[in-house]
Every structure is written in C-alpha cells, then in structure tokens.
Amino acid sequence: MRRPNNFATGRCPRVNGAGAGMTTRIKCLQCVVRRTAPCSALTAETANALARIVHRRRISAGQILYGGAQRVTSCAIIIQGVVKVVSAHPDGRNQIVGLQFPSDFVGRPYVETSPMMAEAATDLEVCSFSGSAFENLMEQHPDLERTILRRTLDDLDAAREWMFMIARKTAEERVASLLLMMARKMRGERDDATSQDQEMELDLPLSRTEIAECLGMRLETVSRQFAALKAQGIIATGRRRGLKFCDLAELTRRAQGAVEV
Amino acid sequence: MRRPNNFATGRCPRVNGAGAGMTTRIKCLQCVVRRTAPCSALTAETANALARIVHRRRISAGQILYGGAQRVTSCAIIIQGVVKVVSAHPDGRNQIVGLQFPSDFVGRPYVETSPMMAEAATDLEVCSFSGSAFENLMEQHPDLERTILRRTLDDLDAAREWMFMIARKTAEERVASLLLMMARKMRGERDDATSQDQEMELDLPLSRTEIAECLGMRLETVSRQFAALKAQGIIATGRRRGLKFCDLAELTRRAQGAVEV
DNA sequence: CGATGACTTGACTGAGTTCAAAAGCTGTGG
C-alpha cells in the first residue's frame, strides 16, 4: 500500500439532497464521464432518482471499497482513478481479477459479503451511494437494472477474455496485452476503436507488483519483460510510472503472439 | 469431438404453445431442476410467460450453442448435461472459461456476436428459447431480469475465483479443485453445502483434453496429476470416464494447497 | 544525508511443457 490506510475520505460538499434535483442535473450534465457512465443509458427520471441518492467522494489509494471482512454496503461509479478487484487467499497468494476505470460501476449488489475485494489502486473520485438504496432504486427503475445487467455481462466477457490471457499467453504477450488494455481504458476509448497514433504517453496506475498480480506472474518477470520491450525500442519508461509507447503496432503484434501461418 | 457434429437436434414434441398454459405449468412442476433453475425465482405470471416461449430440445455432444461465426440467437436453461464456454483463438490456443450444469442459464443476451463460444460437452437436454423473445420478456418482467442479473453476478464471481485458480494454484491444486467443483455441481449441491460422504462415484463430463483446457495446462500434466492422486489412494479411475473419490477430505486439502502455519 | 520502498539485474532451480512412443478402449467387419 502506497499510502497510509486512513479512512479520512475527504468527502466533497454534497452537490445534491432533498429538493436539490436541479442542481444535481446540472452537475451531472457537466460530468466528465457523462457520455460513457451507466447514468447515460437511463431515462431522465431514473437519472434524477439516482442523482438524489448519490454523493461525490474522494477516496485515497489503498482504501478498501468492499470485501474482506467488511459488508458490501456501498456501490460507486468511478469519475477519476482506477480500482482493482482482488481475489485474496489466506495463504498470501492473491490475484487481481479485474480493473475498473472511470465511468465503470463498482460494487456487488445482492450479497452481504463478497469473495472478492475492491481496493483503490490510485486516488479516486467517485459518485457513491448506499448498496441498499441502489437495490431499491433498481427495483423501481427497470432501466437501471438493465443497464447494470448489460455492464455485468460485459464484465463477465472481459473476465473470461482475461482468463484466456493468463492461462494461455506467454509473459511477453501478457505484459503487452495489459499495457494496451490500460492505455485504451485510460484514454476512455471504446473496446472496438483502437487508437491510431503510433506514439503516446501515460502514467501507469499500477506498480510492478500490481501488474504482476494482474498477470499471474512475479514482479521480477514483469520487470524483465519491460526491459526486453524497452531494449527493442517498443516502449520507453520515464521515471516513476511514466510509460511511452514508441511502436504501438509492434506492441499490438507482441500482444497477439507470433502469428505463424 | 466425440460425435459427428450433425445438427439433427432430436427436438421433443413441444409441450406448450398458444393456449397451452395449463399443460406447461404442470410440466414445469415436474421439472427435475425446478427447485434451482432461474424459473423458480419468478412470479407465477412470469414463469407462465416464459413457459410459453420455451421448448424442450435434445442437443448432442459437440454441437455449438452460440459463438464462433454464428449469431447469438438463442438462450437455454440446462435440464441435463454440461455445456462448456470456450475462449478460442485463431492460432489454435483455447481455454475453457466456464462450465454450465443442470439448472444453469446459457446464452448471451443483448449482443449479436459473442467473443466466447458455448459448446455441448455432453449430450444435453435443455429448455431453449429465442434470444429476442427472451429479451422482450425481460423488458416486460423485471423479476426475470433481476433473476438473470443475480445469476450473471454469481457467474462473474465464479469466473474470477476460477481465474485465481489458474493464475496462482499448482497443477495438483487445480486438478483437485476442478474434480471437487464438478462433483459438487453434478450432484446439484449449493455452493456452500459440501457433501459429507467420504466416498462417491461419478462419470466425468470432460475428456482429459477438456480438463486441461479448463485448467490452463496440457493433457499430459493432467494425466500425471491423476496418476499421482491415484497412487496415493485419494481417487480411483474406472474405465472410460469413471471416477471414484476415495478420500474427499484429503482431496479438499490438496485443492487448497499445503497450509503452512 | 541516510532510510525506506520500488524497481532492476543476475544466477540457479524446478514445475510444467514438448516430443515421442507405448498402452488401453471401442467399435467394425471378416
């Protein structure tokens, strides 16, 4: 954990509440994830009802959103930052089984405790709401439930694709795949539309250890793969977590594996 | 594929249709998966509406339920048999990313094509229905949608737990885990209630190759792990796919890994 | 500046893969 796990959440002044519907709407209209977040798929009425139970919070890196011993009491939509979903076992082995980016939904409705744990990988800005209030809202607004169902089905596909990656790809392919995936998500691109640029830079949201936990490898192996890609001029690492993609096309090829016909 | 992939589906006489609501109800009441299938969580009205669009079919092992080039056109609830969900890649590598057992829902609503492929691992008996009819039904009956959402959330948890297994467990742990999982599911037990018996027998629904595809290993490795467990008297293999659990407690321990304090 | 934590590099090991061959089943046809 990179920061002390204090639970001071730095909550923002609530932008909404009883009778503050109008204010809320306006805030939502300005929201940076407006176009892609679940809220965008809702009717105006449902969106308003959701806005009424929501409040914006800041959450610092390392804090647990749900899981472990705690009850799953709240859900959230990410505005800024990255959340990691971890499958942790008592013997110390753990595996990151999902990453959630801005505009993604975080939470586990309908259960008291989850086998998974969600932790802020970076400092976060979220729209959060109580789990039970959210469940009630889903009951009253089927369009909200449908939106969450669609997201969950997408998450399931993503989890399975990821599973393939871990089970069948080589170390190099895994690292390349993850880098591309993170680049895509952090730029808010849709899954199908891949960036055309040959060069771009970003700051990785994860440490080497976390990358290894994503890929089912050890951090030393990740480090070696970074070194190899760097030596071939495909990527360059800045200081801290800076990363520059020097040859996106080649990296994409590496992510697929050598295509022998 | 163990059987020719002919598409003669051996469809049963439809037990329902326009105006046959009563007959349908009675058939459903006799259904072997009645207590655990999604239908059981529905209101009488929704269950009836679902029964009206459903028909029973037999599907032979090796047939594709959805995926690959085909559009995702139908969904089903499994009455008898096992379906494998496969992530297949052009270079020949493929990974089984999910198994569905009796009373499970199979399908991928809301998309035209899925990155995953669902294939009958054994001969099947299912209640099947058109995907679009099912989507319409979900719109009209929020309780159906909620039931599917809950199942999907459970599937997501299961997929993530499985991912942990592939990424972090040793070959022995993986084989033991899969055997226990299959035993549990094939006996229709709930996830929490584990069998108390120390001995039991069953016929595995998967070949060695398929087991390897589940676990992210090669079939030779699976075979060696079977041999090792057999040599220690923990399991015994009958001819064909017969399997006997001789020491469930020990197998459970092997599935967790050596617990060093 | 020295301490702390994150990352890199090196040398060695080993679990699982790969390639190859043998052994078991199942079904077919003479």
Add this chain to the structure above:
DNA sequence: CCACAGCTTTTGAACTCAGTCAAGTCATCG
C-alpha cells in the same frame, strides 16, 4: 472370436520458461 483401425490416455525423457533467491540500483522524503 479375433484382427485391425481410430481413438484417448498413460508414460518416458529432455527441455524451457518463468519462478526463486539474492544483490544491487534508483527515487523520494523526512
């Protein structure tokens, strides 16, 4: 009933990729 073909499964032996252990380097911060 046996012989044979076409499978799946088992077993053996050599190899390799990633893991393990152990130093060493680099950044950041009090």
